[in-house]
Amino acid sequence: KEIVQQLIENSTTFRDKTEFAQDKYIKKKKKKYEAVITIVKPSTRILSTMYYAREPGKINHLRYDTLAQMLTLGNVRAGNKMIVMETCAGLVLGAVMERMGGYGSIIQMYPGGGPVRAATSCFGFPKLFFDNLHEFPLSKVDSLLSGTFSTETLPSEPEDNALVEEESNGLTDEKQASLQEAEEESTTEAAMEINQTEEQETMDINVEDVEFKENKEKENKENVREKQRKQWERRKKLIEAAALLKEKNADGLIVASKFHPTSLLLSLLEFVAPSRPFVVYCQYKEPLLDCYTKLRERGGVINLKLSETWLRNFQVLPDRSHPKLTMSGGGGYLLSGITVVLDKGKSDSGHSEELKMEEPSSKRCKVQDLHC
Template identity: 65%
Template sequence: MSSAVLRPCARCVLSSMRRAWRPRKYCVSHTWVVQAAGAVSRMAAPVQLIGEGDYVVLKREDVFKAVQVQRRKKVIFEKQWIYLDNAIGKNYGTMFEITGGGNLQMKSNIVASAEPKEAGADNRNIVDDGKSQKLTREDIEALKEKGIKGQEIVQQLIENSTTFRDKTEFAQEKYIKKKKKKYEANITILKPSTRILAVMYYAREPGKICQLRYDTLAQMLTLGNIHAGSKVLVMETCAGLVLGSVMERMGGYGSVIQMYSGGGPVRAATDCFGFPKSFYETLYEFPLNKLEALISGTGSYSSRVIPAEEEPEKMDEESSRSDNEKQKATQDLVGDCLAESTESMETSLAESEEGVKRCEEVSENHKGGQNVDKKQVAMEKKQKQDERRKREAEAAKLLQDRNADGLIVASRFHPTPLLLTLLEFVAPSRPFVVYCQYKEPLLECYTKLRERGGVINLKLSETWLRNYQVLPDRSHPKLVMSSGGGYILHGITVTRDTTKTNTSCSERTEEPAPKKQKVAEDKS
């Protein structure tokens, strides 16, 4: 079977003379190969299910929230607390209904009836006096206590409304949508992606991402030419959203070097993507305060791991605090044992001696366990420090090559010093993108880059976005829209011609200044 499959037919051999050989539909053996390849590809990419420990995004109408799936963990979403236990093992994109006790139940797909609805021509005869609804608040609460679902409550509200049939068809749909939003507790569980997380952060906490809108982020990834197998420098203070977007587009291939300020990088949004461990193996980090030493060559970075025998003499405050707590627990335990021994002394001297010995053994064992815990905590801390030093040394080695394929800056700091420093590590003919919430810092950065040279195709742009409502006979732009999505400065690096600038400067300095000549007056 395999030999027949691998041997091409005569028509395929003739077609290979004109262009690259490809299996054709009329070749039985090659058709079998194509079908088998399709079957293998379908088997290799199974449907992803929600698992315990995965990061997911809860969606209700236009509200999003990123959470981690854990059993019997209470999650508060839209003023309701729920448990995600029943979502484990289900497909992404499934809609659930919140039942009693905060449990989730898969919502059944109910097909709307195609019967024509009775509707009025206009709303001129409708008077909003608050008496059109026969059901009171107490009646609705009683329906909820009986366990009636939100869809049935909405249906009863429609039946008990005296003005519903007089409304126009559009007004009826708007009324039903409003009541469903109020009484139906439905959520959809989505798989995290760049667009979903960008929309979520922009709607919930725009200050944490420097007012970065999702369309602006998409332009940054496109202008930065982010693709698999490249080496990208990222400097951002957007809670890790830009970093996660770059990692998602690269797909775990290549290398990403994150520049950070302070004690360590912030990756709250990056963790919400739920990347596998292999993605983080391509992620490196390097502090900004060590860039000058790296550029000048004065900094020494070594990937040597400190052996475990070299234990630190001083512990940090957390370990000392835990030691004090353990020592206090030991004293309490010894005190209890001594109290028991004093009581036993009243009965007999022999029993008291045994009690004291037992207490001493307990205290010694507890102290021994305390020392073991100290050493274990110190060893774990030391291993993390060694791993961090090793990764920092690897990042320094990647930076020293100065052949990065791209640079993305989206920071709350002034972009000019950051960009001028980080451009030293970018190879020629590579793109760079700088985002800022305001235009004035980018204008200054634009001027400095023109004076410095080494860049071409400098452009400063502003993105503009408008959302549209697309419905039958009522499509129009939405009344509420974003006022601005920030500004982007992008360009391409080139090799700087330092000799030309030096010679031009020397020529200007050596050229003597023209002398002023007095014009003779005409006496005639």
């Protein structure tokens, strides 16, 4: 403040300026010389605005108004059972968790070796929110739909205990071998008639080596047990997520991925209950157009909409309200719809009957005569 005040006093043109110009001059100097830090509680709007301004590529250029529309079109609310597939650093997942407030269940579908939740950790959710969060790999979706899903690749709890016992037995054998070697060394040293001082020094060194080996063995045991405990927890969570997906009664589906959405959506829609909404986000409209066409051919969905949001910021000040000259080029595209039950047999028969009724009577008679 003292620096800004001194600049105002030393300025020769400050008094000649208008009131608006003076305010603008003071704000400009304060912004340059004053460091103001405001600590705020993290929220979806703050984090999405920050990511979009600094690292938009990490969230697939997902703008905060588009994210708000996704939450609305997906009917995200407390008590729902949602399926989320996103590659936006966990921003969409965090927004869904914030909207649900810890009530209900969320199944995160992830590609690769594990889910990415960098933005989710920035929300500061309590442990209760993560108790209802499940994860399932995309690589096992086909096996789950075909009924061949199994968790044999991951070790079970008794096998882990057996591994711990085997490794501990191996470690004890190594320990006994090391002790025997130490004893043999001590006997050979005694036989060589070395001085008492030298014998004492060698014994001290041997004792230190044995203690070092014991400490290392303990650390190895703890690391093995911790690794196996994590593997068991991962297997347990995978079984729970698979059980939730097998029920095929999810209340909504949200997809915001860098991958082509058609194959993802067609496979994940199998886990969504009828009369439930789904939303797909993509930075470009061409993949969504392809997905729109495939869904119309497949059926089982209604109220399909492909939309684009347009956002422009406004400056709102007394006598100076106007739209800002700079704005974002685009916030991506959304494909939304509602699932319905599709009976293929009835639909085909009904379609053939409609065609027969549309044919004129003269044409029907000719067709019947030809068949006779």
